[in-house]
Amino acid sequence: MSATAAGRDIPGIYHKAGSLRSERRWAMWTAYVSLIIAAIIFLAPPFYMLVTSFKTNAEIADYSLNPWLIRSPTFEHYAAILSNPIFIRFFINSCIVTACVVVLTMVISVLAAFALARMRFWGSQVLATGVFLTYLVPDTLLFIPLYQIVGGLGLLNSVWGLVLVYPTLTVPFCTWIMIGYFASIPKELDEAALIDGANWMQMLLKIFVPVAMPGIIAATIFAFTVSWAAFVYPTAFVTTAEQMPLTIGVVSQLVRGDTFAWGQIMAGALMAALPPVIIYAFLMDYYIAGLTAGATKG
Numbered sequence: 001m002s003a004t005a006a007g008r009d010i011p012g013i014y015h016k017a018g019s020l021r022s023e024r025r026w027a028m029w030t031a032y033v034s035l036i037i038a039a040i041i042f043l044a045p046p047f048y049m050l051v052t053s054f055k056t057n058a059e060i061a062d063y064s065l066n067p068w069l070i071r072s073p074t075f076e077h078y079a080a081i082l083s084n085p086i087f088i089r090f091f092i093n094s095c096i097v098t099a100c101v102v103v104l105t106m107v108i109s110v111l112a113a114f115a116l117a118r119m120r121f122w123g124s125q126v127l128a129t130g131v132f133l134t135y136l137v138p139d140t141l142l143f144i145p146l147y148q149i150v151g152g153l154g155l156l157n158s159v160w161g162l163v164l165v166y167p168t169l170t171v172p173f174c175t176w177i178m179i180g181y182f183a184s185i186p187k188e189l190d191e192a193a194l195i196d197g198a199n200w201m202q203m204l205l206k207i208f209v210p211v212a213m214p215g216i217i218a219a220t221i222f223a224f225t226v227s228w229a230a231f232v233y234p235t236a237f238v239t240t241a242e243q244m245p246l247t248i249g250v251v252s253q254l255v256r257g258d259t260f261a262w263g264q265i266m267a268g269a270l271m272a273a274l275p276p277v278i279i280y281a282f283l284m285d286y287y288i289a290g291l292t293a294g295a296t297k298g
Helices: 002-053 057-060 076-082 087-117 124-135 139-152 159-165 167-184 190-195 200-211 213-229 232-235 246-254 262-295
Strands: none
Touching: 002 167, 002 262, 057 262, 076 087, 076 124, 076 246, 076 262, 087 124, 087 159, 087 167, 087 213, 087 246, 124 167, 139 159, 139 167, 159 167, 159 232, 167 213, 190 200, 200 213, 213 246, 213 262, 246 262
């Protein structure tokens, strides 16, 4: 009797297994199609920029040609950018601003996150939430009061004014990342260090910083990307070419009224986007690990 019942159940089991395989197959096809469509949408602009940067000015101006194909490849636009001293100045300005902002951001974020995550005090949770909420305020609203502050300090039209205002974009988010990472570290490490006589600064430098290195790398990458690619703040605070970073220098010097040097604009934009791409290509695993580490504790 039991054998007969088992025989009746087998077709149902096989049908269920086949249904699961079919659903999994459709889910994979849907995921692949969605990824292909997303890749086309996101990669089309960079590819168009790359194609345009290798075209001659005559080919760019000829609208009868296919805009996605190159007939006569040339490096003249890249040569013009690299041989222009003002664009070298733009690159140096971007490096100075980015390096200073990344250092300031990481020092402030690590200290603030360690205090809010491990040194429990009254109002620490509310303060941590408030720090992250400041990141949600768009920079298009913040630059108005910041303009008055920077002007009052006499730092308008200076790279040091950008060093002052960029941390308002980077510190809140980096602090939030580090709070999640520090909170995921077992509390037994704190207790063991305190029993051994370590103070809070020793605990941070000798225990938490080495353990939280993936989170620190993730926050550093974020700070670097925001500082290097910022556009609204330098547009509002910098007006002379000698103090401009690369992001607005390319646009300001290659657009004259209604005349656009499209080949050089595309070449300059691609070179400006290259450092973040290289950083992400080599440190993507650390970035993902740092962003997801705070999701679990223990």
